[in-house]
Amino acid sequence: MPKFFNSKSKQLEGDIDGFLDRVTTAGLIFQEGVKAYVIGKKDKFERNFKDITALESDADNIRRDIKHKLYTYMLIPESRGDVLGLLETLDDIVDICEKVLEQFSIESPDIPEFLKSDFIELAELSSKTVEEVVKAARAFFREIGMVSNYVNKVHFYEHEADDVEEHLKRNAFNSDKIKRFSHKVHMRYFAEKIAAVSDVAESVAERLSVYAIKRRI
Amino acid sequence: MLTIIFFLSSGLFLGWSLGANDAANIFGTAVGTKMIKFKTAALICSMFIILGAVVSGAGASHTLGELGAVNQLAGAFIVALAAAVTVMWMTKAGLPVSTSQAIVGAIIGWNFFSQTATSMSSLSKIVGTWIFSPILSALFAFLFFHITKRIVERSRIHLMRLDSYTRIGLLVVGAFGSYSLGANNIGNVMGVFINSSPFKDITLEGLFYLSSIQQLFLLGGIAIAFGVFTYSKKVMMTVGSGIFKLSPVTALIVVLASSITLFLFASQGLHNLLTSLNLPAFPLVPVSSSQAVVGSVMGISLAKGGRNINYKKLSQISMGWIATPLASAILAYVALFFMQNVFMQSVFKL
Numbered sequence: 001m002p003k004f005f006n007s008k009s010k011q012l013e014g015d016i017d018g019f020l021d022r023v024t025t026a027g028l029i030f031q032e033g034v035k036a037y038v039i040g041k042k043d044k045f046e047r048n049f050k051d052i053t054a055l056e057s058d059a060d061n062i063r064r065d066i067k068h069k070l071y072t073y074m075l076i077p078e079s080r081g082d083v084l085g086l087l088e089t090l091d092d093i094v095d096i097c098e099k100v101l102e103q104f105s106i107e108s109p110d111i112p113e114f115l116k117s118d119f120i121e122l123a124e125l126s127s128k129t130v131e132e133v134v135k136a137a138r139a140f141f142r143e144i145g146m147v148s149n150y151v152n153k154v155h156f157y158e159h160e161a162d163d164v165e166e167h168l169k170r171n172a173f174n175s176d177k178i179k180r181f182s183h184k185v186h187m188r189y190f191a192e193k194i195a196a197v198s199d200v201a202e203s204v205a206e207r208l209s210v211y212a213i214k215r216r217i
Numbered sequence: 218m219l220t221i222i223f224f225l226s227s228g229l230f231l232g233w234s235l236g237a238n239d240a241a242n243i244f245g246t247a248v249g250t251k252m253i254k255f256k257t258a259a260l261i262c263s264m265f266i267i268l269g270a271v272v273s274g275a276g277a278s279h280t281l282g283e284l285g286a287v288n289q290l291a292g293a294f295i296v297a298l299a300a301a302v303t304v305m306w307m308t309k310a311g312l313p314v315s316t317s318q319a320i321v322g323a324i325i326g327w328n329f330f331s332q333t334a335t336s337m338s339s340l341s342k343i344v345g346t347w348i349f350s351p352i353l354s355a356l357f358a359f360l361f362f363h364i365t366k367r368i369v370e371r372s373r374i375h376l377m378r379l380d381s382y383t384r385i386g387l388l389v390v391g392a393f394g395s396y397s398l399g400a401n402n403i404g405n406v407m408g409v410f411i412n413s414s415p416f417k418d419i420t421l422e423g424l425f426y427l428s429s430i431q432q433l434f435l436l437g438g439i440a441i442a443f444g445v446f447t448y449s450k451k452v453m454m455t456v457g458s459g460i461f462k463l464s465p466v467t468a469l470i471v472v473l474a475s476s477i478t479l480f481l482f483a484s485q486g487l488h489n490l491l492t493s494l495n496l497p498a499f500p501l502v503p504v505s506s507s508q509a510v511v512g513s514v515m516g517i518s519l520a521k522g523g524r525n526i527n528y529k530k531l532s533q534i535s536m537g538w539i540a541t542p543l544a545s546a547i548l549a550y551v552a553l554f555f556m557q558n559v560f561m562q563s564v565f566k567l
Contacts, residue, residue, distance in 0.1 A: 009377040077251040
């Protein structure tokens with residue numbers, strides 16, 4: 001019986017780690033994708049977009065598999081709801097990363113030179129929030145005391161991302177370099193989309209803080 | 218034979234109610250939180266209760282015998298019945314009732330009725346143990362809580378693996394708890410019948426020996442097991458999701474702390490070992506598993522900084538030390554009077 005329990009647990013540990021790896025990778029591909037688009041490396045951007053699409057469906061499958069196993073083998077009955085909730089919201093991050101790159105691919109926004117650095121910085125900060133929230137999630141599974149440390153970092157980077165987003169939007173609307181109003185709105189739209197990644201990461205972090213309190217012995 | 222079965226029935230009923238109520242103290246949270254299936258819990262619980270009762274039940278029963286040697290079967294029937302009715306009545310009133318306290322009260326009732334002197338040294342030993350056992354459980358739980366917390370935090374063990382270790386722990390500790398419960402509490406169920414036991418010792422080719430007392434305990438153990446299978450699920454579901462909301466890990470600590478307490482007050486082996494080493498030994502006394510559990514939960518509350526201490530429950534326990542034996546003694550006295558004068562049965566031998 002112990003072997004049975006352990007083998008299932010080990011399998012699930014591996015699945016969960018694999019899922020979290022994919023979320024981190026999604027954040028990095030997202031950052032690289034936005035950067036590639038902004039600096040005009042269209043081929044690299046399309047490669048990134050293709051990669052993140054594959055990754056998104058892969059992450060979905062792993063999450064479904066974990067859910068199935070948790071219910072079939074009746075594991076972690078006390079924290080099952082929390083764990084599944086956590087994985088679902090983490091999956092939302094991967095989804096939104098993929099969606100943003102898709103919007104870039106479909107709408108091909110024209111990014112003026114003076115906004116490029118802001119877009120790149122915003123993508124970097126959003127990606128950073130993803131990285132930290134995944135660390136917080138790993139801590140939730142292994143080292144509950146460290147969760148709040150990573151959650152704080154998520155809050156910090158999200159706040160920074162908000163500042164850059166606001167700065168970018170003000171620049172776009174105050175500048176004479178963008179003539180058409182629709183173009184300004186288009187810039188605002190993409191700034192908000194990129195920043196949305198950090199917002200979702202922050203809401204996952206909020207959940208994690210509560211789950212961590214519940215999981216304390 | 219029919220008379221014997223009839224007179225033993227009150228003890229068997231007491232056993233049934235003990236199984237129905239006390240199995241939940243051991244497997245309640247594990248089953249209530251779906252960490253262990255009820256069938257698995259019931260099977261392990263029953264097996265180990267019977268084992269504990271037959272192998273190690275004599276020690277605590279002996280102390281009850283010192284308190285009052287009920288020497289007629291009809292008297293023993295009434296004593297067990299009075300205890301069973303008291304337990305039922307207190308359970309209905311929602312109090313953390315103890316079979317041990319009920320049976321002690323009933324024995325004292327019999328002592329009064331038969332005008333046998335109650336051994337004050339035995340009584341003070343028993344009452345002292347009742348007060349001491351929840352405190353000891355609380356101490357164990359307090360200690361185990363800190364140790365477990367440190368181990369879990371330092372080992373960086375994954376939630377999934379912690380879950381599987383907790384399940385195994387709940388099964389192993391549950392088996393130990395059941396054994397201790399059987400050993401410690403069988404005296405409550407069958408102890409009063411020892412002096413009037415209708416059984417003869419059984420020996421099989423020198424390989425197998427079962428004394429008349431062990432046969433009584435086996436029967437009592439089976440009655441407890443029957444209580445576990447037929448009625449404890451309901452109580453377990455209440456314990457698991459109601460009165461004490463424990464996580465599986467804290468449940469493991471609570472059961473371990475309570476089981477050790479029960480074991481210490483039941484193990485003759487340990488008693489003999491400590492005595493042979495000239496160390497103070499734990500008295501072998503039937504204690505309340507429910508109150509040991511309440512003590513453990515309090516210990517955990519204290520370890521968490523003293524929040525959520527249920528003072529109402531504590532006062533109910535203290536009240537129980539007096540109210541349960543008193544009610545049971547009066548009931549036994551009155552019932553013995555009726556048995557003797559209305560049903561014309563001899564309830565004691567001079």
